[in-house]
Amino acid sequence: MGSAEIHEYLRNLDFEAAGKLTLPDLLEKRTRATPDAIAVRSPAGHMSFREWLDGAKAISARLRQAATYRPDTPVLVWVDTADCRKVVCAQHGVADSACIMAPLDDRLSLTEVKRFAKDVAATAVIVSRGLLLAHKDEDLREFSLDGMSTQGSPLDLLIFSVDGGAFHLVASVEDGKGAPADTGRSDRVRPKPEDCALLAFTSGTTGRPKAAMITHxxxxxxxxxxxxxxxxxxxxxxxxxxxxxxxxxxxxxxxxxxxxxxxxxxxxxxxxxxxxxxxxxxxxxxxxxxxxxxxxxxxxxxxxxxxxxxxxxxxxxxxxxxxxxxxxxxxxxxxxxxxxxxxxxxxxxxxxxxxxxxxxxxxxxxxxxxxxxxxxxxxxxxxLAVVDEAGNPCAPGDSGEVLLRAPGQMVGYYLNEAETKKRIDGDGWIHTEDTGFVGKEDGLLRITGRKSDRINRGGFKFYPAEVEEVLLGHEGLADAAVLAIPDPILGQDLVAVVVRAADGRHGTPGETDVQEFCRERLSRNKVPSRIYFVEQLPRSGFGKVVKKELIALWEKMKSPEANGLP
Known part of the structure; x- marks a missing residue:
């Protein structure tokens, strides 16, 4: 097919035909259709589809030559987001090599990266030079840096193979230059649509993060x-x-x-x-x-x-x-x-x-x-289904667990069959562990909270979301989150961690002001017993409050002096 025909093919792609493609198929077809069109815009520079594919192919070739190269195994991508072009080239290079991309937050500690490598039995790690060398020498003892140039940009990509917990430098990839020609067996290995392409790590709010497997x-x-x-x-x-x-x-x-x-x-x-x-x-x-x-x-x-x-x-x-x-x-x-x-x-x-x-x-x-x-x-x-604790469908208006089933959803958790069985039932439904209901009048789904987040305050049960909704309606507050904390009498008590609005147009609300605002809009049992003011809430890159970090923040703020209260 010519470029115009490929573009038309992609424009008319439906979900059934999409399921027969891999990510390398998709980018290669797009590059043939519109090679010089801009694919990525960023403050570090723009990148065309052709440049993206070339950069990814360079990384793929290096991975294939590594001694530990094995298709269908995870490769960690721990790359500085200061230049997102490097990030997407590294990620697609993993997919092109027929390995599984396992992208990581560039703010992780080296200890956390090592733990991820162990948890998913990663065979390689792609890392920005600056992220790695920012750590102390004693933290790098598992990393063999022999042959690494002392020159180069902090954003240069280094590829390490992983063998028995030891990390061996395989290559340095600078802007996709110097990629080796590889016409051997490994170069002919291509992923199939049913192969795992991506590990989507959960937030890990309860225990270790799990890795949801999404196929090509x-x-x-x-x-x-x-x-x-x-x-x-x-x-x-x-x-x-x-x-x-x-x-x-x-x-x-x-x-x-x-x-x-x-x-x-x-x-x-x-x-x-x-x-x-x-x-x-x-x-x-x-x-x-x-x-x-x-x-x-x-x-x-x-x-x-x-x-x-x-x-x-x-x-x-x-x-x-x-x-x-x-x-x-x-x-x-x-x-x-x-x-x-x-x-x-x-x-x-x-x-x-x-x-x-x-x-x-x-x-x-x-x-x-x-x-x-x-x-x-x-x-x-x-x-979509909403079911009660016995697994029976809930009537409109009645709350239960939300279940979803759709093409493209995860096929399981990597190396974790027990958790997979808990989340995917025999009919292919994913148990979201979110609670919600479908409105009687409008048919709209509303989420009321996480099953694990339900607060039990002296026998009165409710979810944080309904309290947070009220707090976020206060014009003097820019952000808010609610925590259930241990209480010797009630079992659980309720506190709120909030951020004041930066513009100050609605004054500087204090604890009493916020509580009174809540009392006017909530039953007494849902009013937080304490309000803690912070400069910002700990949120992930996707905007979700990181619960473990929020609890740690609350621990620091418990004393009246720390909270700035009299």
């Missing part, structure tokens, strides 16, 4: 879902195409970013814009105008931070057509702020997990106006 065909199916469903529905069903620009503040190493935006952009043939290592509200809005962004995919926390600032020329000039939120609860107050700031954008709220990846339900249009906190209705071909 599943990744392409999920990208197709975003292009033709999640991003398309809010603008009248018009699929994403080459004329669009997707922008995301979600770091390039997060699995949801990889599937939901990066490979969705490959399928559509449009650029994806990543703005750098950490979220900068001003830079994000400037990029919307500079890039001509049409689709913005973020978490509620990202939008809330942008809305904290005054409306600027960039806000007014933005031509974004669709803004999607996910990863954390949406509030009515934030929805109204977004509508006022970006009146031309259609705002949509979607729901998924690492185990299911892209939007499985979507709330947009009149339903979003009706209740922006709801997460909508299933997107075809997703199946």
């Amino acid at each position: 065909g599943g990744c392409v199916q999920l990208a197709e879902r975003m292009v033709n469903g999640v991003f398309a529905a809010p603008r009248g069903g018009r699929a994403i195409g080459p004329e669009d620009v997707i922008q995301s503040p979600v770091p390039a190493y997060l699995p949801t970013s990889i599937v939901n935006t990066l490979y969705a952009a490959v399928l559509a043939g449009c650029p994806v814009s990543y703005r750098g290592r950490r979220f900068d509200p001003l830079a994000e809005e400037k990029e919307m105008v500079l890039a001509g962004t049409t689709v913005y995919a973020g978490a509620p926390a990202h939008y809330a931070m942008m809305c904290q600032g005054p409306v600027s020329d960039d806000s007014r000039a933005s031509k974004v057509q669709v803004m999607t939120t996910s990863g954390a609860p949406m509030t009515s107050a934030l929805y109204q702020s977004m509508k006022e700031r970006w009146p031309r954008a259609s705002i949509a709220n979607w729901y998924a997990l690492n185990e299911t990846m892209v939007g499985q339900t979507l709330n947009f249009g009149p339903d979003m106006d009706l209740d922006p906190t709801a997460i909508g209705k299933p997107i075809w071909p997703t199946d």
Whole structure:
């Protein structure tokens, strides 16, 4: 097929045909169709589809020559997000080598990286020179650095093979140069659609993180879902195409970013814009105008931070057509702020997990106006069920566990059959461990909390989300999270950790002010007994509150002196 025919093929790809492709298939077809089109925009520079494929092929060749090379095994990608081009080349290089990409947060400690390598029996690690050399010599004792040049950029990629817990330097890849020719057996190994492409690590709020396995065909199916469903529905069903620009503040190493935006952009043939290592509200809005962004995919926390600032020329000039939120609860107050700031954008709220990846339900249009906190209705071909503790279907309005089933979802947890059996039943349903209900009148799904997060305060049971919704409605607060803490009498007590609004337009609320605000809107049992004020909440790159870090923060803030209270 010629370039025009390939582009047309990709434009008309449905989810069944998508399931027969691999990620290397997808990028190679896109490169043949539009080789010089911009694939990635970033402050470090832009990259075309051809440049991306060449960079990934260089890394793939190096991996294939490693002594420990084994197809279908995990390779950790621990790459500095200061240059997202390096991140996506490394990730796709792993996929091209027929290994499994296991992307890691660039803020992890070396100890954590070693633990991940052990937990998934990784056969190699791709790391930025600067991330590695930032650690003390004694922490690097398992790493053999023989042959490593003392020169070079902190962003250069180093490839280490892993053998028995020891890390051996295989190669340094600088901008894809010097890739060895490899016409041997390993170069002919290509992944199949049913092979695992990606390990999506869970947050690990209860115990060690688990690694959800997403296949190559599943990744392409999920990208197709975003292009033709999640991003398309809010603008009248018009699929994403080459004329669009997707922008995301979600770091390039997060699995949801990889599937939901990066490979969705490959399928559509449009650029994806990543703005750098950490979220900068001003830079994000400037990029919307500079890039001509049409689709913005973020978490509620990202939008809330942008809305904290005054409306600027960039806000007014933005031509974004669709803004999607996910990863954390949406509030009515934030929805109204977004509508006022970006009146031309259609705002949509979607729901998924690492185990299911892209939007499985979507709330947009009149339903979003009706209740922006709801997460909508299933997107075809997703199946949705809400069941009670006995596994029986719940009637509309009754709360239970939310179950999802759709093409592209995880096929299991890597090296963890016991947890796989807990989460995927015999009929292919994924047990989300989220509780919720489908509205009697509107048919919209609403999430009430996590099964494990339910608070039992002296026998009165409820979920943190309903308290957090009220706290986030306080005009003097920019962010809020609720914790259940041990109590010798009640069993559990309730405290809130909040961030005051930076602009100060609504004063400086204190503990009594916030509690009184809650009393006017909640039953007495749901009012936090203490309010702790912090500069910011610990959130992941996708905007979710990191519970373990929040508990550690609360431990530090328990004394009145630490909290700045009299």
